[in-house]
Amino acid sequence: MLPEFAANADDALPLWLVARNGPVPEEAAGDWVKASGFSGKAGQICLLPDAKGGLRGALFGMGDSAQSKRGRFVMARAASGLPAGDWRLADLPEGLDPDEAALGWLLAHYSFDRYKAGGGAKARLVAPKGIDIDRLQAIASGEFLTRDLINTPANDMGPDALEQAARDLAAEIGADIAVTKGDALISENFPLIHAVGRAGAQQPRLIDMTIGDSGPTLVLVGKGVCFDTGGLNLKPGASMGIMKKDMGGAATVLGLVKMLALTGATDRMRLRVLIPAVENAVAGNAFRPGDVLTSRKGLTVEINNTDAEGRLVLADALTLAAESAPDLLISYATLTGAARVALGPDIPPFYCDDDATATALQSAAMDVADPLWRMPFWDPYEPMIEPDIADVDNAPGGGMAGSITAALFLRRFAQGAGRYVHLDIYGWQPKPAPGRPKGGVGQGARALLAALPEVLG
Template identity: 60%
Template sequence: MTLTFAAPSDGAIPLHVIDRTGLDAWLESQSPEIGSWVQANGFTGALGQTLLIPGRDGAPECALAGYGKASDRARKRFPLAAAAQALPKGTYRIASGVAQEALEVEALGWLLTGYAYGRYKSQSGAKAQLVAPEGVEAARIEVLAQAEALIRDLVNTPAADMGPGELQAAAEDLAREFGASCETIAGDDLLEANLPMIHAVGRAADRAPRLIEMNWGQSGPKLTLVGKGVCFDTGGLDLKPAVAMGLMKKDMGGAANVLGLARMIMALNLPLKLRVLIPAVENSVSGNAFRPGDILTSRKGLTVEVNNTDAEGRLVLADALALADEGAPDLVISMATLTGAARVAVGADLAPFYADDDEAALALGRAAARMVDPIWRMPFHEPYEAMIEPGIADLDNAPSGGFAGSITAALFLRRFVTQSAYVHFDIYSWQRAKEPGRSKGGLGQGPRAILGALPELLKL
């Protein structure tokens, strides 16, 4: 799917974006005929409302898009997208009503209304096309939209068609597109490569577990992205109930998000050395599944008591993070659909993240606001370290008690990154109901914020 701007055209329909409190002022500069047409059609400037105004020949002279009030817009990620998805097919150019500082966000939201997941049923997104507004970086906005489409496509694909092998193929396709290298270690070769916890989690499935590695860039600071690629999670022997298993095709959302971020970085040709590591597994049930009470030895040498086989994501991430850290990059970022506790804490819309460095956290927060990719900092709260130390092994993958589940998972992962700056995102990667610019289903969470912060994080 190509999410791009329309070519500039004299035939593009001028679009006036009308704040609900500014309709009367706009009408004062229009003809009485336009005023009568607007009144007759009940246009008030409500958010998402649209109206075509015909010229003398019957063709549209211009169009109006309701922008609501500031309080309405504060409740939407992409306010103008509400009108974009309601406008009839055609090519439009924004003629008035959107502040310069909001144009990039609104243009991105408009492009994203064109997304639809159509692999199994013919579907299409909004038909209204937009000419890139003056003063925006059109090519960059298209890169952001296309990366988001990649993330959504990967997360939306059912596990039958998006297993570890298909995730590997998606990474290889991306690598070929941008001239990156991509290598994979699979099956029992994981043991030879000292990636034992990835193997342990994935060995019960009939689709071999694997570690996917992509490298791109010849110079600059080193950035390593690690994405959880659990392509389906039954919970293992601690089997999930059906209600909890229904969305587990999205348990590879961390991998999808790091691939989307990698796409942005490569398409924008950022001056850095990029490494992507994806432990790709299916957490299944069979006679050789890992068990509650097992003690696993990680790549780093730390032993882990398995107190819940449904806390498998941190196990596969741990080996990948240890491998990442051995290369001593300037920054390691992990992304994972890791804990339900994160959803309890901040809901589905916010992506909680963890960072030891205050300046890095501030940079991410500023970029998130600018890129309309909301995130929220959570603490690496060291007094909780004892909660992940079971006594019989170095670490516990699922501390009892039910408290601070997202924090203890983040603390667990941090034990495997000791040489590099580290940031961890505990994302949801799913949109529960359709919103302007955000289709129901798979969703990018965090990549735009990270992209916007990279100049500060890596001194680019």
């Protein structure tokens, strides 16, 4: 169930926000607060009893400026830590972003309960004055869809189920959808998608969704590898443990589409969504190291590692997208371990040759607490992806610049689009954090949602 804000402020309990070692508001002060040891450190809660032993409100610690730089969505801790019921902010301290506070509260309500009962009722917040309630609930709705898709194991979220999720969303928002799968991928000229997915238990496919008939054109491409064994270059067991998340790019794109539709953004653009959905599996017909495959674009690709399959399925989808010369083409993919080594799980790198687009996206990412970091399409590394016997190499050796060379590979297939942006996301929260329980998580969707008015015009 998606969270909602509490409707009636009159019946809600007050919540006072207190900085670390800051003054406690007079109406909430007393010996009880002193005795409890409340100091205002980030996430600390002090429940305030009334004369009859019930609750009259609570204090919540906001920490200090140094602590605030070390995390985001601190208010999400209040949603998780307060007793169930309705709460209102008794004050809005200077410097508090009410949108981030309210969104963090909503995101804290997420739990993945498909196979196990959730944690029960949580505290609800009366929406602070001045926020756009519908927009924040739309963002939370899209994010929850992304998390659910990633968290669902591959036995229930293979290519068939991912296609059905896309069809369900299309029906909800009034989009058109078409799917090319199985041997039709060969006849329709998507050879790389077919080659990667043909060994899977379910047929590989390309999902193609469209909505909107006027305005600038935006194409979103999401990597939909529903499980990645590594293929014949089989991953070690420890590396395979969370590979249900390898469709995190597709999940993020679908969540973003829901945000765009629910906020009305799709009324002002022509949006297309392309998701190559496959399993990278091991079987007698699996593609092999050393194979040379011909892509939709006509470029030949030498396969030096079958575990670098994501860029292959994206290549055919990007080629199709670029054929219509969209104003903006964006790919989301859980693509490289190199990106995690460089920036860790929280900060996805993104690549873009257009400075104005990149600046708008990075600025929006910081504004909405959805961090991104720009990395370069470094042209001097182009020879690294050029093997001896084919046009491009899907896994250049040497172990250096892995995220950059993957982005350079993709850029070759995106040529023809007005502008191209690639995001190398992780799609997974390895440890619980405020508003982000352990498991699947969207990255870069809220940043793009905020940046699009400037980027698309």
